[in-house]
Amino acid sequence: MVAYNLLEGWQPIDSLYFITVTATTVGYGDFFPHSALSKLFTTFYSVVGIAVIFSYFNHLFTFLTADYWRDRILDCLGLVDNDQKTVSVEDSTLSVEEVNLKVNYTRRYVKALLPSGAVLIVGIVLHYMLIRQTHSSASLVEREQFFFDWLGLLDSFYWTVVTMTTIGYGDITPKTPIAKADTSMFVPMGVLALSQSISDVHVIKRNRTIFETDYGKLADECLLRDAIRGDLPRVHAVLTETEFLVDQLKTYGLVDPAAVAAITKQFKHLTRRGNFGDDSQRVLTTEMVYEELRSRVKEGKEVSEGATVADLRDNVANPVKLSQYAFQQLQAL
Structure with missing residues (x-):
């Protein structure tokens, strides 16, 4: 309001009115900047003002x-x-x-x-x-x-x-x-x-x-998408419950496919120390977590706040499948 009072000579209520209709993109057109400096200021404020106005009315x-x-x-x-x-x-x-x-x-x-x-x-x-x-x-x-x-x-x-x-x-x-x-x-x-x-x-x-949606009617399409997923076609394609869930989340636009791909790559990196025939067999065990934490500490990298003594035990825990890990990360977004 001070800026428009100095640049345009508007009264405070006129400035407030202009700022509001500008930030909300209503723009009646009865008030608009005339001077060059005022126009330049408006171009910047119109972007920032949207967040300011709506955050003010958050309650x-x-x-x-x-x-x-x-x-x-x-x-x-x-x-x-x-x-x-x-x-x-x-x-x-x-x-x-x-x-x-x-x-x-x-x-x-x-x-x-x-x-x-x-x-x-x-x-x-x-x-x-x-x-x-x-x-x-x-x-x-x-x-x-x-x-x-x-x-x-x-x-x-x-x-x-x-x-x-x-x-x-x-x-x-x-x-x-x-x-x-x-x-x-x-x-x-x-x-x-x-x-x-x-x-x-x-x-x-x-x-x-x-x-x-009648998913029984679409079962063949779901399995076909799984068969052609990846670089090589899968003749004997199978679709787990979590893979089906993630597939439908992407279909309905509930998650970003790029985010799913990034999380999947992260899981592959976490399980890089295991010997697996293909990605569907990848599981994350406590041994792998232990080795990951130990290598990060050795390299001077940060570890999570939850990386306590309990994380370093050598006992075998229930494995986390690739698709389950991806889905858990999606839920955390």
Whole structure:
């Protein structure tokens, strides 16, 4: 705000308003820098300001996505949370079909949309009561008698949606200092709420696709991908449970294939002291860990904080398979 006051001569509230609509990429266009130095400063601030503005509203964002108030509203609407109260997706006694029938997707979608819906209502009321200019169709007498301006309500709805979606046409903008202050508070909240709702809906849709996919129908494709994995084709291909899991995680974009490849290379390095026919036979034993730690200490390299005496015992522990190790590392990301 100080920079724009010096460079453009703007009042603090005008600077705050410009900073907010710039950092949230709404950009109504009613305020913009004129001087060369101001434009140069804006090019740098527009990048840094996004993180600054959204981190400032982090606590508000945490409240918007909290479960307790959303669950209460959904319970009042009669959308019972069957999948949480009566079934667990980790219950091995239930089939995929039984679990799928219990999942209440309507509740999940509504719950995901509640934050943006609540903020939408707040934005409409805020704009109608404090930000907008009274529509010209209402006479002075009607305004004094609290005439309900339907066209003004339409403008409020229009402005709120255009703002939350960061379109920011600029045809409706706040004029007074109070209106600009209210807008500066609402814009980050609206952008965050809508983006989070869209993200949650995408996750629900993806998870539903995973739940409802008939993998029996795709079994041959899964095995074929394993057969052609690597430099040479595998005539007698086999697919372990963990390999199947990692394969599906990559298919649905839940993990980066490059990250999986990097973790796999790390495992090969850890097990380089073993004699294995192929990569599927690689296991990490306590002996290998001991040798790795001993060599690192000898070379003066760092070891993890968990590298205690217990790590240096010579007894044989349960081996960790290549794909299991990779999956454990992916879970830790």
